[in-house]
Amino acid sequence: MKDIYDEHSGVRDRFVGAGQVRPELARRLGLIGLAARASGQPFDARVDAPWPPYDAIVPTKIVREEGDVAARVAVRFDELVESCQLIQLMVQRLPGDAHRVEVGVPTANTLAVGLIEGWRGPVFVALEVDPNGMIRRCHPHDPSWQNWPVLEHAILGNIVPDFPLINKSFNLAYSGHDL
Numbered sequence: 001m002k003d004i005y006d007e008h009s010g011v012r013d014r015f016v017g018a019g020q021v022r023p024e025l026a027r028r029l030g031l032i033g034l035a036a037r038a039s040g041q042p043f044d045a046r047v048d049a050p051w052p053p054y055d056a057i058v059p060t061k062i063v064r065e066e067g068d069v070a071a072r073v074a075v076r077f078d079e080l081v082e083s084c085q086l087i088q089l090m091v092q093r094l095p096g097d098a099h100r101v102e103v104g105v106p107t108a109n110t111l112a113v114g115l116i117e118g119w120r121g122p123v124f125v126a127l128e129v130d131p132n133g134m135i136r137r138c139h140p141h142d143p144s145w146q147n148w149p150v151l152e153h154a155i156l157g158n159i160v161p162d163f164p165l166i167n168k169s170f171n172l173a174y175s176g177h178d179l
Contacts, residue, residue, distance in 0.1 A: 014162070015073060015165070018070075018162050018165060019155060019165070019170075020067050023039050023065060025150075026067060027040075030146055031146075031147055033121015033122060034076060034119070034171075035121070037062060038064050038071035039065070039071070043122075044059065044061050045115050046058075047059055057086060057090060057093070062082060069169040072169040107133075108131040108132070108133060109130070109131060111126065111128050111129075112127045112128075118143065123141065125139070125140045126138070126139040142173055147172055155167075
């Protein structure tokens with residue numbers, strides 16, 4: 001795909017400058033994930049809040065400053081290559097024995113939170129357990145929820161035919177916004 005993209009200068013020309021979110025605006029609006037890294041915001045949960053296996057296999061952060069469609073595409077391509085390399089390392093390091101870990105029943109009235117870098121950005125989940133060890137509340141937070149308001153700023157000053165291009169470069173989930 002990258003070769004096809006690289007061979008079509010007309011496509012690249014259309015991407016450059018379209019849907020730009022400058023680093024200062026990205027920071028101010030709290031843009032997260034891939035779109036944020038394409039706008040100079042370096043947070044990556046795999047590196048900045050590591051859990052296994054990322055405490056032992058540290059990904060390379062992919063960050064661009066341009067903040068346009070072309071930067072989001074470049075970050076996506078580079079992160080895809082990085083992910084393939086990480087998968088190879090993880091497969092090589094798999095233990096030879098069982099990979100199953102027993103998870104006990106949660107303690108009554110427990111609150112648990114989790115954060116993982118998803119393909120759109122950090123996914124946060126909070127769970128609250130009732131006195132019987134059953135889930136009382138669950139709050140999943142998809143990065144799309146946080147990034148949708150930034151799309152409004154990204155489309156300002158662009159031509160109408162570029163809206164689908166800009167929109168899809170953020171790759172936001174409609175259902176993730178409803179969580």
